[in-house]
Amino acid sequence: MSRLQGKRTLITGGxxxxxxETAKQFQAEGARVIVTGVNPDSIAKAQAELGxxxxxxxxxxxxxxxxxxxxxxxxxxxxxxxxxFLNAGISVWLPIEQWTPEMFERSFDINVKGPYFLMQALLPAFANPACIVLNTSISAHVGAARSSVYAATKAALLNMSxxxxxxxxxxxxxxxxxxxxxxxxxxxDKLGVADAYREQIDKxxxxxxxxxxxxxxxxxAKAVLYLASDESRWTVGSEIVVDGGRLLNG
Structure with missing residues (x-):
């Protein structure tokens, strides 16, 4: 297929x-792809997988x-x-008592400030037409315990869309x-949760x-692909929720 044939694409946290996975689907649809990462091992592995x-x-x-x-x-x-596709981000869930100003700033730096100033810096390079897809979260809508900072970062990013x-x-x-x-x-896996507790959380x-x-x-990635393609050319400032119905439970 060729839904993104020849399109020049960037995927952060790719x-x-x-x-x-989005990078692989973009490739399969004919796109040219640049991806970013920070971990040397992940970068090497992704390079091997993507070619x-x-x-x-x-x-x-x-x-x-x-x-x-x-x-x-x-x-x-x-x-x-x-x-x-601005996808890079971290997810740190802690009760408010455990947050320090430095940890707070780091979450906002990675999840909000970085993407914001990347978009600013990319502005002169965007073609006309072009599209940006932001990876936010249903946490922007759900008042889950321990998610106060993470949810706030994703709500900020969602509003930017x-x-x-x-x-x-x-x-x-x-x-x-x-x-x-x-x-x-x-x-x-990056949250550092012990295996036994991880099983309980998963349940x-x-x-x-x-x-x-x-x-x-x-x-x-299928939702991102749609938003990146010309099929969504009349979709602006919108949000696609991909959550298995989680928001139905409030």
């Missing part, structure tokens, strides 16, 4: 999980300077950019969001999902 045609770059989402360097690398490689859509409409740039529910990806999460299971990276 070396594992949802980002890596030499894909440019895999190291870019720390917490660093505005790194995001500006990334934007320049994209411009140098492509000239212009058709699609950006609306405000920047209004601001950039005249530039031909569509901004939309995909909001996953609980997805079986390495993100959960609790699964019980909250009407479809009775975690989602997959492939299922989220």
């Amino acid at each position: 070396t594992s999980g949802i980002g890596l 030499s045609e894909v440019l895999v770059l190291r870019a720390d989402s917490a660093s505005v300077a790194a995001q500006q360097e990334l934007a320049q690398a994209v411009k140098d490689h492509y000239g212009q950019l058709d699609v950006a 609306k405000t920047l859509s209004t601001e950039w409409l005249g530039r031909g740039i569509r901004v939309n969001a995909v909001s996953p529910g609980p997805i079986d990806t390495p993100l959960y 609790e999460i699964t019980a909250s999902i009407p479809l009775g299971r975690f989602g997959t990276a492939e299922e989220v």
